[in-house]
Amino acid sequence: MPDQLLYAMEVTLNGLMAGVLYALVALGFVLIFKASGIFNYAQGVMALFAALTLVGIMEGQVPFANLINAIFGTEIHTFGWQVPAVLAIVLTLLVMILLAWCVQKFVMRHLVNQEPIILFMATIGLAYFLEGLGDLMWGSDIKKLDVGLPQGLNATIDDLTYGWFGYGFFIDNLDIIATVVAAVLVIGLTVFSQYSKQGRALRAVADDHQAALSVGISLNYIWVLVWSIAGFVALVAGIMWGTKSGVQFSLSLIALKALPVLMLGGFTSIPGAIVGGLIIGVGEKLFEFLIGPMVGGATENWFAYVLALLFLVFRPQGLFGEKIIERV
Amino acid sequence: MFYREAGDFNTSYKQDNQTFPIKFDRWRYYAVLAVAFGVVPFFINDYWANAVFVPFLIYTIAAIGLNILTGYCGQLSLGTGGFMAVGAYAVYKLMTAFPDVSIVIHVILAGGITAAVGVLFGLPSLRIKGFYLAVATLAAQFFLVWLFNRVPWFYNYSASGQISAPERTVVGVAVTGANTEAWAKYMISLVFVVACAWLARNLTRGTIGRKWMAIRDMDIAAEIIGVNPLTAKLSAFAVSSFFVGISGALFFSVYLGAVEVGEAFGIQKSFLVLFMIIIGGLGSIFGSFAGAAFLVLLPVLLKNTLVGGFGWATDLAAHFELVIVGGLIISFLIMEPHGLAQLWRVAKEKLRLWPFPH
Numbered sequence: 001m002p003d004q005l006l007y008a009m010e011v012t013l014n015g016l017m018a019g020v021l022y023a024l025v026a027l028g029f030v031l032i033f034k035a036s037g038i039f040n041y042a043q044g045v046m047a048l049f050a051a052l053t054l055v056g057i058m059e060g061q062v063p064f065a066n067l068i069n070a071i072f073g074t075e076i077h078t079f080g081w082q083v084p085a086v087l088a089i090v091l092t093l094l095v096m097i098l099l100a101w102c103v104q105k106f107v108m109r110h111l112v113n114q115e116p117i118i119l120f121m122a123t124i125g126l127a128y129f130l131e132g133l134g135d136l137m138w139g140s141d142i143k144k145l146d147v148g149l150p151q152g153l154n155a156t157i158d159d160l161t162y163g164w165f166g167y168g169f170f171i172d173n174l175d176i177i178a179t180v181v182a183a184v185l186v187i188g189l190t191v192f193s194q195y196s197k198q199g200r201a202l203r204a205v206a207d208d209h210q211a212a213l214s215v216g217i218s219l220n221y222i223w224v225l226v227w228s229i230a231g232f233v234a235l236v237a238g239i240m241w242g243t244k245s246g247v248q249f250s251l252s253l254i255a256l257k258a259l260p261v262l263m264l265g266g267f268t269s270i271p272g273a274i275v276g277g278l279i280i281g282v283g284e285k286l287f288e289f290l291i292g293p294m295v296g297g298a299t300e301n302w303f304a305y306v307l308a309l310l311f312l313v314f315r316p317q318g319l320f321g322e323k324i325i326e327r328v
Numbered sequence: 329m330f331y332r333e334a335g336d337f338n339t340s341y342k343q344d345n346q347t348f349p350i351k352f353d354r355w356r357y358y359a360v361l362a363v364a365f366g367v368v369p370f371f372i373n374d375y376w377a378n379a380v381f382v383p384f385l386i387y388t389i390a391a392i393g394l395n396i397l398t399g400y401c402g403q404l405s406l407g408t409g410g411f412m413a414v415g416a417y418a419v420y421k422l423m424t425a426f427p428d429v430s431i432v433i434h435v436i437l438a439g440g441i442t443a444a445v446g447v448l449f450g451l452p453s454l455r456i457k458g459f460y461l462a463v464a465t466l467a468a469q470f471f472l473v474w475l476f477n478r479v480p481w482f483y484n485y486s487a488s489g490q491i492s493a494p495e496r497t498v499v500g501v502a503v504t505g506a507n508t509e510a511w512a513k514y515m516i517s518l519v520f521v522v523a524c525a526w527l528a529r530n531l532t533r534g535t536i537g538r539k540w541m542a543i544r545d546m547d548i549a550a551e552i553i554g555v556n557p558l559t560a561k562l563s564a565f566a567v568s569s570f571f572v573g574i575s576g577a578l579f580f581s582v583y584l585g586a587v588e589v590g591e592a593f594g595i596q597k598s599f600l601v602l603f604m605i606i607i608g609g610l611g612s613i614f615g616s617f618a619g620a621a622f623l624v625l626l627p628v629l630l631k632n633t634l635v636g637g638f639g640w641a642t643d644l645a646a647h648f649e650l651v652i653v654g655g656l657i658i659s660f661l662i663m664e665p666h667g668l669a670q671l672w673r674v675a676k677e678k679l680r681l682w683p684f685p686h
Contacts, residue, residue: 039459066641066644067644067648070638070639070640070641070644071638107658107662110662111661111662114661114665116458116459117402117404117458117459118661118665120404120459120462121602121606121657121661122657122658122661122662124599124602124657125603125653125654125655125656125657125658125661126654126658127654128599128650128651128653128654128657129650129651129654129655129657129658130654131650131654132647132648132649132650132651132652132653132654133651135643135647135650136644136647136648136651140643140647256466256595259463259466260463263460263463295478298474298477298478299474301470301473301474302467302470302471302474305463305464305466305467305470305471306467306471308463308464308467309452309464309467312452312455312456312460312464313452313455313456316455316456316460
């Protein structure tokens with residue numbers, strides 16, 4: 001086979017893997033949007049916050065250490081212990097649930113019945129708040145996250161493809177794990193929403209708030225639940241992205257990348273988030289590979305948005321979204 | 329007591345429809361103008377001009393622009409930074425290509441070029457709305473910044489990839505370049521702000537402004553009563569981008585002098601201007617001033633108290649500022665969705681009666 005084609009195949013595979021990671025973030029968006037009609041811009045920052053908290057707990061950092069030192073003139077930084085990864089993940093999950101409760105209690109409850117665009121802007125405010133809070137709590141330096149996931153070249157695939165084509169494909173172990181995790185997550189969430197009591201209640205709320213209230217479903221409880229699940233998805237995404245590229249501010253920008261994914265897939269569809277993620281992942285990698293060198297490179301910054309923009313003009317509800325019907 | 333309209337009679341429709349129908353308001357407005365033009369330029373120094381006045385004035389123009397699009401026409405845009413970059417690069421290309429033409433004309437032309445780009449990126453608004461449109465404007469933001477970064481023609485093939493403003497004068501006084509005096513920067517910004525605010529105010533209360541507001545309140549209903557959504561939405565994009573472009577041009581040429589596009593006109597700038605109009609008040613010209621003043625002054629105040637007063641590290645203060653800004657946005661949306669402008673209106677109502685109960 002010609003080299004160029006092999007390279008293209010490798011790029012496509014890597015694009016698929018990157019797409020899975022985008023889809024992971026997009027999943028969190030879809031969950032909240034389906035249950036409460038809120039477009040949660042803060043999802044990416046939640047992933048950053050979760051990753052920061054995880055690293056902070058694992059390293060035994062004192063929360064708000066810099067702030068305490070600045071106010072009281074002390075010199076404390078760590079508790080001096082290391083927490084095992086599994087325990088730290090559980091603790092971080094608890095923090096994310098607490099966060100979900102706070103968001104519901106202090107923000108969203110006061111904004112019921114507002115227009116979607118107001119809610120959207122409120123989540124932008126939330127994103128700023130969380131970003132500042134995360135930095136205040138744990139410091140803003142770039143951190144390394146290592147929860148024991150394997151990284152680097154997958155030797156089996158390399159050998160196998162070398163045997164077939166005479167050219168070994170480079171596939172990162174971490175990407176394979178991310179794919180598996182994403183698949184498990186999607187299946188888990190689907191089972192949860194189809195067969196559990198809470199899942200049914202969640203779908204009822206998504207369908208009609210008023211009717212759900214009238215059959216005795218607590219909206220407060222459901223929304224805390226939804227934000228907690230979104231926090232959990234953010235934690236998973238934070239672990240994956242944090243392991244891949246370090247825990248730093250740019251992590252929160254993947255939220256922006258998830259937006260075109262959602263527009264392609266439709267805001268209300270979980271499979272849509274996955275398919276949209278894959279299309280964007282493959283599309284931007286292939287575009288960068290084929291067209292990028294001709295126009296100066298770094299096209300990954302905008303390709304996804306422009307693709308989504310063109311797509312929207314022809315199909316405003318996305319690939320799998322529900323048809324938008326408007327009445328006066 | 330302090331603020332009354334007794335004895336203020338309007339005898340014609342023209343009087344009734346003026347921007348400041350109450351005499352006290354009118355005189356206050358003249359007084360503010362007199363102070364801004366006649367007093368401040370004589371006392372301003374470099375610190376005050378660069379830290380407070382010039383950014384405040386320039387951001388005000390951007391906020392007015394975004395307010396026309398988002399506050400009056402209801403189309404949320406996250407591409408403000410990208411459009412400001414268009415204004416900056418347009419004025420840079422014009423300044424270097426036609427050195428003999430006055431900078432004032434260049435700035436206005438840059439606004440016109442930005443308006444054309446804005447209309448182009450506003451086209452999807454005919455099909456999509458709400459945050460779908462917001463994401464579409466993100467495409468403008470990222471694409472434009474990438475374009476100015478990657479195509480050397482835009483920065484005249486300079487080695488650093490930066491653009492820097494050459495010295496230009498207005499009536500013999502340097503307003504751009506390294507030798508500009510503080511008061512000259514302040515004056516040219518002030519002149520543009522006053523002109524833009526006057527233009528925006530008169531556009532928004534005329535036919536075109538009413539069309540925008542009809543589209544904002546409900547686009548389908550607006551279409552039924554005879555507002556053409558195509559012209560209304562696209563004209564909102566054009567006018568809004570015109571102001572944003574002027575603001576970007578001044579931001580580059582007068583305020584910063586040299587610009588690296590990703591740093592000066594990144595996504596953060598889009599959010600900053602959006603926050604200004606949320607805090608200031610959507611759909612209000614005064615709100616644009618109030619919001620810009622608030623978000624320009626807040627970091628300066630926080631920095632002075634936290635870093636200067638308590639001796640905190642700069643980055644700690646910056647994080648604290650993020651928390652405060654985020655918290656403020658949320659509390660404004662919850663408690664006063666119409667922003668500082670509404671607080672001002674309520675205060676005026678109260679002052680009319682004070683100290684009497686009725």
